[in-house]
Amino acid sequence: MKGVSGAGQITRFDPAGLPFRIAGELKGFAPDEYLTPKEVLRMDPFAQYAVAAAMMACEDAGLAGKEVRVKSAESREKILTPGPRTQNSELLTNAGVIIGSSRGGISSLENALERHLLHNRPFSALLMSSSTINMASSCISIKLGIKGPALGISTACASGTNAIGEALEMIRSGRTDIVLAGGSDAPVCRLAVGGYGASGALSKKNREPEKASRPFDRDRDGFVIAEGAGVLVLEDLDHALKRGAGIYAEIAGYGTSSDAFHQTKPDSAGEAAAIKKALDDAGVSVDEVDYINAHATSTPLGDLAEAEAVRKVFGSRTDDIYVGACKCMSGHMLAASGAVETAVTALSISRGMITPVINIDNPGPGCELNFVTSALKRELNTAITNSFGFGGVNAVLVLRKFRK
Numbered sequence: 001m002k003g004v005s006g007a008g009q010i011t012r013f014d015p016a017g018l019p020f021r022i023a024g025e026l027k028g029f030a031p032d033e034y035l036t037p038k039e040v041l042r043m044d045p046f047a048q049y050a051v052a053a054a055m056m057a058c059e060d061a062g063l064a065g066k067e068v069r070v071k072s073a074e075s076r077e078k079i080l081t082p083g084p085r086t087q088n089s090e091l092l093t094n095a096g097v098i099i100g101s102s103r104g105g106i107s108s109l110e111n112a113l114e115r116h117l118l119h120n121r122p123f124s125a126l127l128m129s130s131s132t133i134n135m136a137s138s139c140i141s142i143k144l145g146i147k148g149p150a151l152g153i154s155t156a157c158a159s160g161t162n163a164i165g166e167a168l169e170m171i172r173s174g175r176t177d178i179v180l181a182g183g184s185d186a187p188v189c190r191l192a193v194g195g196y197g198a199s200g201a202l203s204k205k206n207r208e209p210e211k212a213s214r215p216f217d218r219d220r221d222g223f224v225i226a227e228g229a230g231v232l233v234l235e236d237l238d239h240a241l242k243r244g245a246g247i248y249a250e251i252a253g254y255g256t257s258s259d260a261f262h263q264t265k266p267d268s269a270g271e272a273a274a275i276k277k278a279l280d281d282a283g284v285s286v287d288e289v290d291y292i293n294a295h296a297t298s299t300p301l302g303d304l305a306e307a308e309a310v311r312k313v314f315g316s317r318t319d320d321i322y323v324g325a326c327k328c329m330s331g332h333m334l335a336a337s338g339a340v341e342t343a344v345t346a347l348s349i350s351r352g353m354i355t356p357v358i359n360i361d362n363p364g365p366g367c368e369l370n371f372v373t374s375a376l377k378r379e380l381n382t383a384i385t386n387s388f389g390f391g392g393v394n395a396v397l398v399l400r401k402f403r404k
Contacts, residue, residue, distance in 0.1 A: 001375045003356045005210035005329050007224045012188045020197040022209035023188045024226025024331025035143075042126055043139060044105030049229035049336075050136035050184035051143050054097070057180060058144060061233040061245060063092055091243070095178040096148040097137045098167045099231070100159025102334040102389070105131025107189040136184050140231075148176050154335075156389025157297075158256075159183050160230060161338030165254035165395055167234045177239040183335030184229035196225055199264060201299060213328040214359040215296035216303045216367040223297040226331025230339030232346075241404075249346035252382075252400045253282025259392025266302050266388055271309035274394035275384065279313070282398035284382055286314050289321055291354060291383040292369075293345045296325035297332055300364075306386065307367045322378065323369045324348070325357045338387035342397055345385045349401050352379045 006024050015021040026049065031040045034052045043051070058064040108131045115121035129135065134152030141150040149170065153163045160183020167181035187193075196202050203222040205212035214220040240247060255277030259270030279286065295306055311318050326341050333340065348354055354376040363371070380401065387395045 001353060001355055003329065003358045003374065005213065005358065007209040007212060007226075007331050009209065010188065010193070013190055015190070015193065018190070018194055018197065019204055020193055020202045021206045022203070022212055022224055023193070024224055024333070025188055026227050042130055044108040044130050044135070045186035045227070046101055046103070046105060046184045046229075047130070047136045047139045049186060049227070050099050050182070050231065051139050053182060053184065053229040053231040054140040054144065054180050057231045057233050058092065063178070063233065064144065091178060092144050092146050094148050094176060095146050095180065096150070096167065096170055096176045097140050097146050097180040098149070098151045098153060098163040098170070099136040099140065099181070100153040100155065100163035100183040100335040100339070101133045101136055102154060102156050102159055102185050103187045103192055104133040104154070105135065106192050107186055110189050110191045140180060146180070155393040155395070156391055157332070157334050158338060158387040158389035158393045158395040159335035160340075161342065161385070161387035161395035161397060162256060162393070164232060164234065164251070164339060164342055165256060165397060168251050168254050171234060171236050177236040179234045180231055181234055182229065182231035182339035183337070185334035185336050186227045187225055187334055188227050193225055203298065211359050213298045213331065215294065215298045215325050215328050215357060216307065216363050216369065216371065217298075217360045218362040218364040220298045220300060220303060220364065222299055223327060224331040226333045228330070228333040228336045228340065230336050230343055232339065232343055247402045248350045250400045250402045251397060253278045253280070253284060253398035255279070255281055255396045257394045259394070261392050264390055266305040267392060268305040268308035268312060270392055271305060271386070271388055271394050272312040274396045275309060275313045275386065278384060278396040278398045282400070284398055286317055288382045289314070289384060290380045291322045291324065291348065293341050293348070293383065293385040294323050294325045295386040295388050296327055296357065298327065302388070304364070304366050306388065307369055310369060319370050321370055322354055322372050322376070323357065324355045324372045326355060328358045338385070338395065341385050341387070342399070345383050345399050349380045349383055349399055353377055354380070
């Protein structure tokens with residue numbers, strides 16, 4: 001809400017020799033607040049982040065008690081045991097969990113290769129299990145005792161949003177009443193930074209990291225890679241009301257599409273199709289939409305395609321719809337971005353506050369939208385959040401204000 005960027009110089013590894021040296025690093029994360037020392041050793045950071053976010057979401061939803069730290073008398077090491085469980089905690093047993101990730105355990109793979117090739121160290125027996133994309137959902141399932149479906153989804157930067165959309169469909173079908181859904185990625189390592197940079201996706205504005213992500217701006221030159229996780233509790237409405245759950249917003253519609261066009265170049269027609277499908281699924285007209293939380297990566301092609309897609313769907317109403325964005329402050333957390341942005345959209349509706357788009361001094365040609373450039377208090381009834389990924393995968397959610 002304050003319009004402050006979290007981007008800075010990379011400290012997670014030495015970026016010497018790379019032309020891209022900035023990132024949105026997760027600061028102050030203490031995995032031992034959520035995991036035992038043994039679990040920390042066995043999990044890639046992307047899974048650690050996902051478990052922590054899931055536990056926080058369950059606490060917020062009244063589905064599990066807070067975790068407390070205790071000392072083991074035998075081992076003298078810090079471990080975690082469940083705190084007082086709420087009366088609703090047993091509901092997690094039959095819940096589901098769907099977590100998206102673009103890169104999975106990429107830092108674990110990089111570290112293992114370096115140790116093996118440079119220092120002749122053997123591979124860990126846990127390397128393959130800890131780095132696989134479904135491990136985030138599996139670790140959440142193990143930690144919280146969730147015995148329903150546990151799925152991992154990977155659709156590049158649309159993964160977190162697709163996970164939430166598929167969770168919505170799972171609840172609609174009656175397979176379960178509760179699903180933990182979101183995304184997690186920990187790509188701040190040489191392999192990911194170098195790879196995304198080589199593809200032309202990253203900003204080179206190393207001297208001013210907080211100003212590097214400039215969505216829709218004339219001088220945008222790429223995104224700032226970042227790490228993190230976001231997990232939401234999705235619940236059948238009647239079920240949530242019966243147990244007295246707090247409700248931030250209603251997820252009313254979900255649309256997903258494929259550009260069928262190119263591996264890395266976006267196509268506005270495919271993005272527009274996903275937006276239209278989400279609106280149709282929600283039974284919402286273009287006249288009802290108040291706000292768009294844009295994908296807004298700050299890439300030259302990506303932002304232009306998104307602006308074109310918005311105009312294709314909303315036409316003459318485009319200039320009346322508020323547009324906000326998050327990656328200009330958080331950096332691009334890959335799969336986690338869509339999940340975090342869905343949460344931000346829900347909070348925007350619940351609180352009547354729109355987060356700003358920062359660093360947009362001069363909108364680029366074709367990118368002129370109704371941007372919110374400073375925090376804005378405004379009642380919102382209907383909003384959409386966009387996520388688009390490599391391979392031309394598009395995912396869009398429609399959220400509505402909840403009224404009893």
